[in-house]
Amino acid sequence: MRVISSDYKSDTQWTKTFHKMIRRLFDKQEGESLWLKYQATFSADYQSLMPPRYAISDIVSIETTLKTQKSQVGLLKPCTTKDHYRLHFYSLEHRFLDEYFPIIGNLNLRVIDQVQFPLDVKGSKVFIKSFTITVTDSQYASFQVLKKPLLNMIAALLDEKVENDPLNRLLILTGLLWQEIDVLRAYRNYYLQLADKTTRDSFHNTLISNPEVALNLFKYFDVRFKPDDQWQNNLQREEQALFPLRIKLLEAIEQVVHINHDRILRTLFNLIDATVRSNFYVRRDLENYFIAFKINSLGVINMPNPRPENEIYVHAVGMEGIHLRGGKISRGGIRWSDRTDDFRTEILGLMQTQMSKNVLIIPKGAKGGFIVKKGCVASCLREAGKKAYITFIQGLLDLTDNYIDNKVVLLPGIVSYDYHDPYLVVAADKGTAQFSDLANSVAKDYNYWLADAFASGGSEGYNHKELGITARGAWESVKRHFRELGKNIQQQPFTVVGIGSMDGDVFGNGMLLSPVIQLLAAISGEHIFIDPAPLDLHASLLERQRLFNLPHSSWDDYNHKLISDGGGIFKRNSKAISVSLAMKKWLGIRYQTIDGETLIRYLLKAPIELLWLGGIGTYVKASTETDAEVGDRANDAVRIDASELRANVVGEGANLCFTQKARIEYGLAGGRINTDAIDNSAGVDISDHEVNLKILLKGLPKNEKSASLFKSLTNKVSASVLKNNYQQSLCLSLEQIRCTTQLKSYLQLADQLESSSFLDRKVESFMPEKEILSRQPQRLTRPELAVLIAASKMQLTQKLLEQTGFLEQDYFQNILLNYFPALLSHTYANKVNAHPLAREIKATCISNKIINQAGGLFLLSSSESSNNVLENSLCYLTFDRIIEADNLRSVIYDQDNKVNPED
Numbered sequence: 001m002r003v004i005s006s007d008y009k010s011d012t013q014w015t016k017t018f019h020k021m022i023r024r025l026f027d028k029q030e031g032e033s034l035w036l037k038y039q040a041t042f043s044a045d046y047q048s049l050m051p052p053r054y055a056i057s058d059i060v061s062i063e064t065t066l067k068t069q070k071s072q073v074g075l076l077k078p079c080t081t082k083d084h085y086r087l088h089f090y091s092l093e094h095r096f097l098d099e100y101f102p103i104i105g106n107l108n109l110r111v112i113d114q115v116q117f118p119l120d121v122k123g124s125k126v127f128i129k130s131f132t133i134t135v136t137d138s139q140y141a142s143f144q145v146l147k148k149p150l151l152n153m154i155a156a157l158l159d160e161k162v163e164n165d166p167l168n169r170l171l172i173l174t175g176l177l178w179q180e181i182d183v184l185r186a187y188r189n190y191y192l193q194l195a196d197k198t199t200r201d202s203f204h205n206t207l208i209s210n211p212e213v214a215l216n217l218f219k220y221f222d223v224r225f226k227p228d229d230q231w232q233n234n235l236q237r238e239e240q241a242l243f244p245l246r247i248k249l250l251e252a253i254e255q256v257v258h259i260n261h262d263r264i265l266r267t268l269f270n271l272i273d274a275t276v277r278s279n280f281y282v283r284r285d286l287e288n289y290f291i292a293f294k295i296n297s298l299g300v301i302n303m304p305n306p307r308p309e310n311e312i313y314v315h316a317v318g319m320e321g322i323h324l325r326g327g328k329i330s331r332g333g334i335r336w337s338d339r340t341d342d343f344r345t346e347i348l349g350l351m352q353t354q355m356s357k358n359v360l361i362i363p364k365g366a367k368g369g370f371i372v373k374k375g376c377v378a379s380c381l382r383e384a385g386k387k388a389y390i391t392f393i394q395g396l397l398d399l400t401d402n403y404i405d406n407k408v409v410l411l412p413g414i415v416s417y418d419y420h421d422p423y424l425v426v427a428a429d430k431g432t433a434q435f436s437d438l439a440n441s442v443a444k445d446y447n448y449w450l451a452d453a454f455a456s457g458g459s460e461g462y463n464h465k466e467l468g469i470t471a472r473g474a475w476e477s478v479k480r481h482f483r484e485l486g487k488n489i490q491q492q493p494f495t496v497v498g499i500g501s502m503d504g505d506v507f508g509n510g511m512l513l514s515p516v517i518q519l520l521a522a523i524s525g526e527h528i529f530i531d532p533a534p535l536d537l538h539a540s541l542l543e544r545q546r547l548f549n550l551p552h553s554s555w556d557d558y559n560h561k562l563i564s565d566g567g568g569i570f571k572r573n574s575k576a577i578s579v580s581l582a583m584k585k586w587l588g589i590r591y592q593t594i595d596g597e598t599l600i601r602y603l604l605k606a607p608i609e610l611l612w613l614g615g616i617g618t619y620v621k622a623s624t625e626t627d628a629e630v631g632d633r634a635n636d637a638v639r640i641d642a643s644e645l646r647a648n649v650v651g652e653g654a655n656l657c658f659t660q661k662a663r664i665e666y667g668l669a670g671g672r673i674n675t676d677a678i679d680n681s682a683g684v685d686i687s688d689h690e691v692n693l694k695i696l697l698k699g700l701p702k703n704e705k706s707a708s709l710f711k712s713l714t715n716k717v718s719a720s721v722l723k724n725n726y727q728q729s730l731c732l733s734l735e736q737i738r739c740t741t742q743l744k745s746y747l748q749l750a751d752q753l754e755s756s757s758f759l760d761r762k763v764e765s766f767m768p769e770k771e772i773l774s775r776q777p778q779r780l781t782r783p784e785l786a787v788l789i790a791a792s793k794m795q796l797t798q799k800l801l802e803q804t805g806f807l808e809q810d811y812f813q814n815i816l817l818n819y820f821p822a823l824l825s826h827t828y829a830n831k832v833n834a835h836p837l838a839r840e841i842k843a844t845c846i847s848n849k850i851i852n853q854a855g856g857l858f859l860l861s862s863s864e865s866s867n868n869v870l871e872n873s874l875c876y877l878t879f880d881r882i883i884e885a886d887n888l889r890s891v892i893y894d895q896d897n898k899v900n901p902e903d
Contacts, residue, residue, distance in 0.1 A: 015039070018052035025056060034059060037122055046117050049130075050076075050086075058088065062119070062126050065090045073154045075147050084112060085143050087154075089129040094118075100129060103157050107150070108169035109133045140175040140211075153178035160374075161289060162317055166204040173211040179284045180218050186291045186315035187271050191264075193313075193322065193344035195304050198264060206264040213252050213265055217272065220245050225278045225415045234417060267301070274299035275417075276310070279398035282413040290316035292395030296418065297324075306352050306763045310418070314370070314395035319388035321370030323396055324351040329423045329840060331358070331688060332366035334392065334439075336385050336431025338634070340371050345631055352763060353655055354684070356677035356790035359797070360724050360848060361688035362840045368392070368426065389435050393426070393442045400424045403449035411446075426455050427687050428464070430616050433505070436461065453694035456687035460710075461694075464683055467718060468509030471614070473682020473725040474653040475513045478610065480729045481649040481672040489610075490514050493537065497521045497603055497647070499657065500614035501554055502547035506653040506680065507614025511544050519544070520586075521603045523572070523638075524615065527555040528599055530567040532582040572596045600638040604645070611647035613657035620645065622661035630659055642666040652676040660765040660783060667781030675786040678728055685721045692837060693717070696824065699831055716821040724848070728789070731852040735785045738855055743778050749788060749860045758791040758798075785856075792856035796847035807842045815842045 019039070022031045038059050042050075050058070054076045061072045072090040087109075089100060097114070104111060112132040119126045140146065153171055156162045156178050163185060170181045188203050207214040223241045231237035249269060256262045277294040292314045297307045308324040322344050323334075332354040337343040347369040354365030370392045372384045401408045401422035408420040428436055436458030443454035452460045464470055482489045493516040500507025501524035511517060516537055522529040534540050543562055547553040555569050563569075566582025576593040583589060587602045594602075604611070604619060613619070618632040623641040630639065642658070642665040650666065650673040652658060658666070663673050697710060739746055747769050753759035759766065764787045772780065780788075800807060817825040817832055819841050825832050835841065850858055 014047040014052055018042075018055055021052055021056055041119050041121055043117070049115070054086075058090075058128065061088065061090045062121060062128075065092060065126060066121065066124060071158050073151055073158065075143065075151055077143070083134050083143070084132055085134070087131045087133050089131075089158075091127050091129070092125065094127055095129055100131070103154060103164055104131065104133065106164055106166050106168045107153070108136050108139075108172040110136045135172055139172045146172065146175065149175070149177050153181075160317055166208060169208050170211060170214055173208065174215040176215060176218055179280075179289070180222075182315075183218060183221055183280060183291060184214060184268075186293070186313070187268055189315055189320055190293075190295075190313045190322075191267060191271060193320075193342065194300075195342070195345060196267075196302075198260075202260060203264060206258075206261040209258070210256055210261060210265065213249070213256065216245065216249050216252060217265070217268055220249060220269070221272050221275075221278075221280075224272065224275070224417075226281055227413055227415060234415075270299075270301050271295070277399045277414055277416050277418065279395065279411075279414065281415075282398060282411065288391075288394075290314065290391055290395065292398050294399045294418070304348075306348065306355075306760055308348075308351060308366075309364075312396055312399055314392050316388075316391050318374040318384065319370055319372055319391055321368065321388070321392040321395065322347055323366065323368035323392075324348060325364070325366040326351065326355050326358075327364035328421055329363045329837070330366035331361075331363040331425045331427065331691070332368065332684070333427040333429030334368040334370070334389070334432050334435075335429035336389070337369040337371050340373070342631070343369050343371050349631065350655055353675075353677050355794075356675065356787065357681045357684055358688075359790045359793035360681050360685050360728070360844075362692065362837050362844050363423070363425070363688060364794075367429075368396075369429075385431065386435070386438065389432060389438065390442060393439050396424060396426070397443065397446045397448060400448075402446065404447075422449065425450065425453065425687075425691050427684070428455075428457050433465070450691070450695070451698065453691045453698075456690045461690050462686055462714065462717075464686070465505040465509065467686070467714070468505075468512070469686045469718060469721060470680050470683035471506045471509035471513065471653055472718075472722055473685070474506070474651050474679040475510060476722060476725040477674050477679045477729045478612075478649060478651040480726075480733065481651075482609075484733060485648065485672070489516070492516060493518050494609040495520050496610045496612050497523075497606055497608050498612040498614060499523050499617070499619060499654070500612075501525075501527070502544050503550070503553045504614055507612065508544075508548045510612055510614055510651070510653055512541070512548060515541055517541070520608060521606070522555060523600050523603060524555055526572055528570045528572055528577075528596060528603070529555040529558060530570070530583065530603075531563045532566050532580075532586050533564040535564050536562070570596060570599070572600070597637045601640050604638070604640045607646045609648045611645070611650045612653065613651065614653045615657075616654055618656050618659060620658045620662045620666070622659060622665045624665075625659060625661055632656075642671075643669065645669075645671060648672060652679045654680065660787075663783035664765065664767075664781050667783055668775065673783060674729065674732060675783050677790060678725075678732065678786050681728070682721050682725050685724055686717060689717045689721065692835070692841065693820070693824075695837070696820065696828070696831060696835055699834070700828065713821045713823065716823075720821075727848075727852045731789060731855065732782050732785055735789065735855050736779075736782060738857065739780050739785065740777075742857065743772075743780065745857055745860055746780055746785075746788065747772065749792070749856050752860065753788065753791040753795060756795060758795045759787070788856045789851060792859050793847045793851050795859060796851060797843045800843035800846055801839060807839050812842050812846070815845050819845055 019035055022035050026034060042055055057074055057076055061074045065072045069092065074088040076086045076088060089095065110133065112134060114129065114131045117128040117130065119128065149171060153168060157164050162178055162182055167181055167185050170176050171178065184207060191198065191203065192200060223237070223245055231240065253262060253265050253269070256265060274296050275293045276296050279292045283289050292312060294310055294312045296310055297303055298309070309327050310325055312323040314321040324347055332351065337346055339346045347367045351365055351367035354367050358365045370388050372381065372388050374384065398411055399414065401410055401420050403422055408422050410416055426439055436455040439455035440452045440458050443450065448454055452458060456462065457464055479489060482494070487494065495518045497520055498507055498511065500522065502508045502511065511519060518534050518537065519540065520531060539562055543559050547557055550557060558569060560569065566580035570577045574596040577596060577599055579589050579591055579594050587606055589602055617635040618630050619635060619639055620642050621627070621630050621639055623643045627636040627639060642662040645666055648671070650671060652673070652675065655676050657676065663675060666673055693710060693713065750759060750766060754761055766784060766787060813833065816838055817829060820832055
């Protein structure tokens with residue numbers, strides 16, 4: 001690298017010309033000021049390379065650099081060689097070649113030479129890194145034409161507004177601006193999340209090798225989504241612009257020789273065609289620039305199952321995010337994912353669980369997640385996560401309709417190809433537990449009609465950890481398992497191994513729900529807690545309560561004096577943990593020392609009564625599955641097979657702790673387990689009650705809408721939610737009994753649900769009939785029945801909603817009124833009946849009551865009568881008997897829960 005000295009040895013003629021140009025180009029006062037400032041700045045070596053007119057360009061950029069304290073870039077042509085230009089980078093810091101070469105290389109530019117000029121501008125150090133450049137091969141137009149977009153792209157790269165990768169070559173090859181290239185990059189990143197085998201390099205090579213097609217792909221996106229008054233509606237846009245361009249694109253792709261390029265280009269074309277909204281033309285010139293687009297998933301060829309109804313993908317330089325929705329009215333949590341390469345796969349699995357979980361509530365299942373792409377140290381990672389979360393929420397709301405003056409409206413600048421879509425609610429999940437207020441503040445900026453009902457669980461909503469609602473709901477399932485085994489776990493001691501820490505919502509609350517828990521071991525993200533023979537259950541309970549109340553506590557904060565002989569607290573990543581005699585006897589370990597991962601596997605296989613799962617990760621798979629099929633790389637080293645479990649009961653308080661095949665394998669071996677969708681549904685249930693209550697309260701007279709009224713309903717709402725968990729777990733037990741004599745009817749039900757697209761056997765791991773009938777004894781497990789129950793409720797709810805006028809009958813008004821606490825429904829019956837989601841609430845409540853009582857076989861009837869099942873004159877008589885049975889169950893539920901410590 002050549003560095004030009006800043007020592008001043010001026011060429012007299014150069015200096016005179018420089019002075020004349022300053023006086024000619026600037027007014028007198030500014031010109032004199034600049035001359036005094038720069039007359040001794042440029043060295044003789046600089047003057048020998050750079051004509052005075054380009055020194056003028058340099059001082060303009062230097063002034064901007066000094067004023068903004070940010071790097072600048074300029075493109076000059078002092079070279080005599082054709083097509084050679086000088087690219088100047090202006091910085092207040094000494095920069096190195098490795099900082100610039102990746103930018104230049106990805107722009108399809110070749111460096112001929114380079115030199116650095118360190119300058120002293122009245123005591124301020126400024127560095128000019130100067131490169132002589134030309135294009136590597138072909139270019140769309142001359143540098144004179146491309147100068148502005150080229151400099152804008154480099155500035156965006158220096159400001160870290162856009163990724164630096166080979167797609168940037170498209171600027172030189174096609175003339176596309178950096179934001180326009182970023183549209184193709186966003187589709188690339190989304191494409192790579194669809195579990196396709198295409199690599200990033202293959203995608204780059206395809207577009208760079210076919211620049212004309214790449215250009216036309218963006219033009220197709222541009223015509224599809226750019227607001228334009230000449231197209232009054234989408235039909236005109238289609239006929240006048242989209243159709244001709246579509247034909248041109250298909251003809252161009254047809255000429256592509258490479259089969260892999262052809263496939264990638266057609267898929268990219270399909271993804272643009274399946275996009276129904278984008279915020280690109282709202283944000284392309286804003287400081288807060290990012291891209292979001294909404295995809296009609298059913299329109300994407302070869303998309304892996306299960307397919308959401310639609311999804312929103314958000315793309316920014318430092319983050320990516322996806323929101324998958326099972327229907328127009330849907331809800332689910334937003335998580336901060338750490339699975340950079342396949343976060344959509346993670347979110348898709350969670351959305352499928354949410355679909356089953358949400359049969360209890362009005363919206364269908366949804367799930368969202370985002371990743372932070374830029375490298376951060378721990379101290380700034382939290383802030384980067386908050387920034388990414390805000391961007392994600394903004395992207396969702398950019399593409400969501402709003403209600404203004406009781407009319408559905410789009411965000412200005414959005415072109416939409418789908419129908420009204422104003423219902424969007426989100427919830428907390430992994431990494432976002434404290435972000436609900438943040439989300440609601442963004443919704444407030446948008447004047448979003450749901451206000452603080454947008455993100456449940458914030459300071460104005462139900463705090464799930466304070467209520468312990470998810471754990472209490474899962475505990476209803478656990479109590480039922482033990483009740484049917486002849487044990488009352490609220491009074492009789494029982495042994496537990498768990499996943500989680502006491503500061504966690506589900507694990508922490510769960511381990512406080514009985515005074516007689518014998519917690520023998522717990523596994524968190526950092527520690528392994530072992531207490532082989534708890535000496536004082538009451539003291540242990542108080543210590544767990546202390547940790548629960550201690551902010552950011554870990555197992556290392558546990559009072560070691562309370563741990564029995566042979567126990568301890570160990571680092572999960574330890575290479576050598578001494579194995580005590582008590583641990584050897586309990587776990588059957590033969591070694592003197594053991595590493596943390598192996599110890600975790602032993603604990604999961606321990607002989608215990610309850611395995612309580614309150615932490616994130618898939619810890620158990622079927623013996624027929626590989627770790628790769630599980631899709632949770634972080635826990636590959638500690639995962640065990642279901643056949644190795646020796647726990648009597650499993651409580652799946654967290655999501656996806658078992659694979660579905662593992663649940664089935666464990667159930668066939670005699671283990672007591674439901675599914676995560678059954679066990680931990682109380683959290684989503686209370687969140688939906690919160691949203692629907694806030695919608696109702698929003699419509700009340702202003703002086704009667706108060707936070708105190710909302711808070712006063714908490715206990716009633718919680719009781720209603722827990723009753724739903726109780727009823728669902730009882731329904732599963734009843735289905736198990738029915739299944740022993742009617743197995744073929746249940747298999748027939750599965751066929752019916754599959755043919756009507758409410759059951760996906762592959763996704764739900766529902767075995768073929770032949771395999772189920774080969775079991776001895778012939779039966780379905782609780783996890784399989786849970787899938788059938790969920791699918792049955794989905795189908796019945798859908799049938800109810802499709803019946804014109806059926807739900808509007810007076811007969812069903814009490815269903816709606818009883819959904820809300822009596823304090824509201826009795827006082828504001830008219831407002832309740834006018835609730836925007838009244839039909840959906842009634843349909844959901846009815847389907848839950850019917851299936852909980854009659855089971856999934858209620859839907860199994862001849863095709864002729866099934867179409868009229870809801871209009872049959874016996875329907876009302878049947879429903880009356882179901883309501884009567886439901887009331888009786890409520891009495892039993894109240895009696896069962898008198899011994900609960902939280903009551």
